[in-house]
Amino acid sequence: MGRPKEMMIGFQIEVTGYEGDEGRLDMYTGRDIAPGYFAWAIPSGDSTRIGTWSRADLLNGFSCEDLIDRLKSKKLWNHRFENITEIGRFVGPVPSGFVKKPMIERVALFGDAAGVCKPTTGGGIGPGFNQVDLLVPILSKSIINNDLSDIKMKKHSKLLKSMISDQKRKKGLRDAFLSESNDDELNEIFSVWSRPEVIELINEVGEIENPIPLGIRMLKEIPEFRKLAGKAAKALIWG
Numbered sequence: 267m268g269r270p271k272e273m274m275i276g277f278q279i280e281v282t283g284y285e286g287d288e289g290r291l292d293m294y295t296g297r298d299i300a301p302g303y304f305a306w307a308i309p310s311g312d313s314t315r316i317g318t319w320s321r322a323d324l325l326n327g328f329s330c331e332d333l334i335d336r337l338k339s340k341k342l343w344n345h346r347f348e349n350i351t352e353i354g355r356f357v358g359p360v361p362s363g364f365v366k367k368p369m370i371e372r373v374a375l376f377g378d379a380a381g382v383c384k385p386t387t388g389g390g391i392g393p394g395f396n397q398v399d400l401l402v403p404i405l406s407k408s409i410i411n412n413d414l415s416d417i418k419m420k421k422h423s424k425l426l427k428s429m430i431s432d433q434k435r436k437k438g439l440r441d442a443f444l445s446e447s448n449d450d451e452l453n454e455i456f457s458v459w460s461r462p463e464v465i466e467l468i469n470e471v472g473e474i475e476n477p478i479p480l481g482i483r484m485l486k487e488i489p490e491f492r493k494l495a496g497k498a499a500k501a502l503i504w505g
């Protein structure tokens with residue numbers, strides 16, 4: 267049925283004692299910490315979830331655990347990690363990019379198996395449920411009618427078209443802003459993002475579930491980002 271287009275590895279530790287601002291998510295990026303992607307520290311009640319995700323071919327033989335160790339030891343922010351105690355760890359694949367044939371005779375792939383994770387955040391739970399909502403009504407009818415032929419399943423899989431295209435467009439934006447940028451370019455991008463007028467735009471249009479409107483406004487309205495527009499254009503137009 268094909269393979270997910272991108273296979274990332276996610277590695278997350280749950281800790282107490284992380285020193286971040288209350289209620290605020292910290293994001294980190296750079297070649298040493300999360301090549302092509304990013305690392306995070308998310309407050310979660312009394313604890314904090316610290317994680318990173320990347321692709322095996324970008325790790326240069328190192329492991330995701332090495333990336334977390336590097337994150338913890340960076341001089342710029344190592345004070346935040348000085349008093350942490352690990353209370354749990356989670357690791358697994360993050361498959362993103364729908365497989366070629368998510369539905370064939372009598373078989374339908376859902377969630378990670380189909381490659382639904384979001385290319386921008388790695389989140390797979392929301393899109394997995396969206397896929398279920400999209401397909402279950404029609405699939406239930408087919409099960410009742412015992413009509414799960416290859417032709418029927420192929421027809422049902424057309425319902426996924428907008429999800430597939432949305433995923434490609436998000437990947438195009440992510441590649442342009444993050445995955446295809448080196449550390450110097452990332453520094454440049456982040457210094458533009460931290461300008462007051464850009465923060466205003468992010469607060470106005472930004473939405474984690476749907477980053478496309480914000481991405482398009484940034485590419486159009488912020489002169490420094492126009493050069494990125496070429497990189498993202500193909501995915502945004504043809505996605």
Ligand SMILES: Cc1cc2nc3c(=O)[nH]c(=O)nc-3n(C[C@H](O)[C@H](O)[C@H](O)COP(=O)(O)OP(=O)(O)OC[C@H]3O[C@@H](n4cnc5c(N)ncnc54)[C@H](O)[C@@H]3O)c2cc1C
Nearest residue numbers: 276277278356357358359376377378379388389390391392
């Ligand atoms: C470190 C990390 C952090 C993440 N954080 C988030 C997050 O914050 N938000 C978010 O939305 N997503 C997150 N994700 C992604 C999310 O966890 C997955 O997308 C989601 O769990 C996928 O659900 P699933 O049901 O499709 O697959 P899975 O959760 O993998 O479930 C598949 C199940 O099938 C079982 N199984 C496999 N083979 C067989 C077999 N032959 N017979 C019977 N059972 C079998 C497996 O044991 C497993 O229980 C994260 C992933 C990682 C790795």
